[in-house]
Amino acid sequence: MLNIENLHVSVGDKPILKGINLHIKPGEIHAIMGPNGSGKSTLSHVLSGKSGYTVTEGTVTYDGKDLTEMAPEVRAREGVFLAFQYPVEIPGVSNIYLLKAALNAIRKHQGLSEVDAMDFLMLVKDKVRLLEMDEKFLYRAVNEGFSGGEKKRNEILQMAILEPKLCIMDETDSGLDIDALKIVSEGVNSLRSPERSFVMVTHYQRLLDYIKPDFVHVLAHGQIVKSGGAELALELEEKGYSWVENKQAAA
């Protein structure tokens, strides 16, 4: 589904990603861990098409197509979804309007007609219940005045409604309390399917207790320095990142 080959990315003159290789097959869950500033959000942003980054080397292929050639909205319509580490507040645009606009844009892209108003409302309400949110959030402006945890939950609500193929979650667990983490994780688990893949950026094992990854990668200084199975996360929790970073330095 997603193939990242030797990806180098710079901001201005500053190289941030320095040769990332990552292969994700349909249905897989990949966790990406790594110290602050190692490039995890940069990778998420580059995948979803944020401007300001230059790909200096390497390729990103999504469903056989060159992802870097697509506008951000086209990627989104093709099924790439980024749940932001810091969701943006959009005063004056209502949450439910954005959900509907996004869903219809995807449907149009797929050659389908606009969603029926009643069906849409049922779908939204269903997902609001799944994430145990208050319906009032639907009618508020996107993320405006939401608490940190509410913003994260709202991201997952959008994800649940848009049903993307590639879900990139950038530290969705940070800022969630224990109960919210459980609810959100259950929401994510309910989206798991053989066609849908996940990239989960996290610092904490506790998310991975709920959503068990197939692979864990450690990103440090713009490179994946170690990959393994779910057990790697446990090892990291015990030994810290310096353990892999040092190992790499020694190599």
Place this chain on the structure above:
Amino acid sequence: MNTVIKTRYSAEYSKLEPALPGRSSPWLTALRASALDKFTGNGFPSIREEEWRYTNVSGIEKNLFVPTDQPSSATVDKEWLDRFRLPDCWSFVLVDGYFSAELSQLDGLPEGVVVQSLAKSLDTDAEQVKPYFAQAVSDDEHSFVAFNTAWFCDGLFLKVPKKQALTQPIQLLHVTTQQERLSTTRTIIVLEPMAEAQVIETYVGVEQAYLSAAVTEVFVEANANLTLYKVQCESAKAYHFGGTYVKQARDARFIHHNFAFGGLLARCDIHCDLDNASECDLNGLYLGNQRQHLDNHTRINHLQPNAVSREMYKGVLAGRSRGVFQGRVVVAENAQKTDSQMNNRNLLLSDDAEADTKPQLEIYADDVKCSHGVTVGQLDEKSVFYLQSRCVDEETARNMLTFAFANEMVNKLTIKSLHDLVLNQVLERFPQQGISKDWL
């Protein structure tokens, strides 16, 4: 002002003078004479004056704007005017500067409330006007005010007696119907202690070059509460000057919503003098397009302790338009515990658009809480990307954010019909295509 123009204005004035209201009141005749001298001496304001440095009004001098000597409602396209009328309001219509009883609707006003043509008030009982006339602003303010004092033909005299709360808003509709017309009106609004009212000033005109010059003097007495709206939808070729000068007694509340949409050149002054523990809340939205020049000047004088002032002005400037915001807050020496916040935010939609913003704080007291902030810029790119990542194409994303930026000011309107009128104006005038109400 060049001498040719001066001579022409003087000649016009001699023609007009015998018909001006209030001729039988010596105090007013004297005021008019001195105002006329000031105007003739100084001409229209010049960019050499500090308060006018961003706004060059010399374009006005290319035409000679004259008042009509035969006011008539017949020149008004009533269907067109209805688009600006608000239901559930008393309406007071001024056509080319003169009150039109025919177009107004004042049935059912509570007893004791005065809603009258200023010309009529001056001709029948000038003494009731005298305590207010030229008391909230002096002709030395600048020569538009002097011009208005000398030339005004009519206007509104509104007085709400003590403890009376108006159950409906009053809509004051200023209509200009002819090319090269001069509409000069004077409005006096008095809320006696503990009175409450909402007044909506609406300015409209035919798609021609004309000049409307209006002065509104407002007196909000102790513990009274006035919400004043100004919806300026003059024609795209028109010149507009509107000054609102407010005197607030102790504990008085004044809320203003100022929408500057029309006019080739439009200048609006809002001044508030705040007595002990009074509050003013000034909101503004200006939408500039093409070659429009929209200037808003506010001045808040904290004269006594414990008063609160809030101000938020937003501008969206497209094409080659220019927006000016000058906001001055003066805190007098004994105005301790003043609480003041001023904000001006501008969005520039094109490289040729310009915003000049100048907040000025002058604080002479030492125990005060005052803040101000201004921004001039483009849309937040993080927000654009966020919307794109939610499948919205870039152009629509930018439109949504721009519209949302402006709509924040529209959303503060609680009168439904007014809200819809203003929202439709925004949608109609918005520089971009494809703006939708559904986004909100």
